[in-house]
Amino acid sequence: MDTYRIDRLGHQGDGIAAGPVFVPLTLPGEEVTGRRDGDRLFDVRIVTPAPERVAAPCRHFRSCGGCALQHAAPDYIADWKAGIVRQALAAHGIEATIANVHTSPERSRRRATMSARRTKKGALAGFHARASDVVVEIPDCHLLHPDLMAALPVAEALAIAAGSRKGELSVQATLSLAGLDVAAKGGKPLDGPLQIALAQLAEVHGLARLTWDDEAVAMRHAPDQLFGRGRVTPPPGAFLQATADGEAALLDAVSTLMQGKSRIADLFAGCGTFTLPLAEHAEVHAVEGEAAMLAALDRGWRHTPGLKQVTHEARDLFRRPLMPDELARFDGVVIDPPRAGAAAQVGELARARVPVIAHVSCNPVTFARDAATLVAAGYALGPVTVVDQFRWSAHVELVAGFTLTSS
Incomplete structure (x- = not known):
């Protein structure tokens, strides 16, 4: 040794x-x-x-690969994640003030993708072991919301009904206002008998919706999510913030940055996580590449009295970003791109010289790259809020404001 x-x-x-x-x-x-x-x-x-x-709180920690850092004290993890953000920005010559590190509590994850396999005696469901395709059962998981734990027997039942002994079923489960919203992939091809069996399974387990390889096979109740006062039914598998607590922290930071703005563009808007709450005080134009998510957002807005005007546009912002002449009518922009960041769109924001930008990111490296573009164009980077809703993981999310300081 x-x-x-x-x-x-x-x-x-x-x-x-x-x-x-x-x-x-x-x-x-x-x-x-x-x-x-x-x-x-x-x-x-x-x-x-x-x-x-510290002693890991969860008894599955050593075998399960769902968490990487339960052996570290919470304050240490928070400081480490703040350091990742500082380091990424420092690589571009940018100093940052970390305003806060907001960590979601234990047992608060409201969505997760589980793995399920058929076995000789039935089935097992859980997360993969660390750096392995072995499925580890997690009956005492400290990460998932207690109501989301009900998805484990659902995943097992799906594997028994339509899984393969040689393959693995991927089961994405999300808590909705009406119960579990479940989307499964990797099982047997959907035919008439299987569709009937899956519909019966959804009834037995009280699922709000069950989707099989992107096809909805049962919807007992609309699996609504609440964004501000707006109720939205997302399409199957649509993106949702991992915890309600983390979403609230992100929204609080974004709302503070957009305070007093009357016309806001929400770029990479999804189903309306920021759009609908912001529409309580401002007109919002939502831009998103997935038309199904925008349709859900629009229905939510139309059925929520008292919101200001919300318009929307299906558009690939990587290939066709909003240009300066299109951005000129907005006094605030919210941008929440995927991990790749939004280099093309941020470049046009810099040229348009929008007064205030709220940048939400799940990747400090691409955020720092895009921040450098804005700083070079005359923007000042405000304090950064780090939001740790993937507790005990290496994942880092953040919100930062950019204010135009030079003419």
Whole structure:
């Protein structure tokens, strides 16, 4: 066995020793021993633990790959995630003030994708083991909302009804106002008998909606989500913030930045997470690439009395960003792109010189790249709010405001 000292945490949450050698479930400053294979250490034993090491709250932590950092104190994780943001911005010569790190509580995840397999005795459902395709059962998960735990027996039942012993079923489950909204992929092809069986399964388990390979096979109740005062029925598998707590933190930061604005563009608007709450005080133009999500947003707006005008546009903002002449009528813009960021659209925002931009991001690296574009165009970066709704993971989300300071 070789001995190593952990120097730092990598962006995936693994400890890194000189080499580099990647050592999962370790913390900086720890001395460890293990068997090296390539650039990874196996059969790891902690010789000298770091002061920040804590006992993992979940009994599944060692076997389950759903969490990476339960062995670290909460304050340490918050500081580490704030540091990831600072480091990404510093690579572009930008200094940042971290206003807050908001961490969602335990057992608050309202959506998750589970894996399910048929077995000789029935089925099992859960998350993959760390760096493995083995499915680990998680009956005492500390990550998922208690109501979302009901999706585990649903996933098992789906695997028994239509799974393959050789394959794996992917089951995305989301909490809605009417119960579980379940979308499954990877099972048997849908035919008449299977459709009947799945509809019966949805009835037995009280599902709001069940979708099989993108085709809705049962909808007992509309699986509505509440965005501000607007009730929206998202299309199957549509994006939703991971926790209600995290969504509220993001919305609070965005709303503060948009306070006093009368005409707002919401880019990458999805089903209206920000659009509908902002429409309580301003006219909003929502732009999103998926027409089905915009249709859901529009229905939600039309059935919610008292909101200001909401218009919408289906548009691929990567290939066809809004141009300066189109942006000229807005005094505020909200942009919430996927992990790839929005280089093309941010470039046009910089040219348009929109007064205030609220930038929501799930990737500090692409955020920093886009922030550099805005700063070079005369924008000042305000305090950054880090939102950790993927608790105990290496995932980092944030909101930051950019204000035009030069003419």
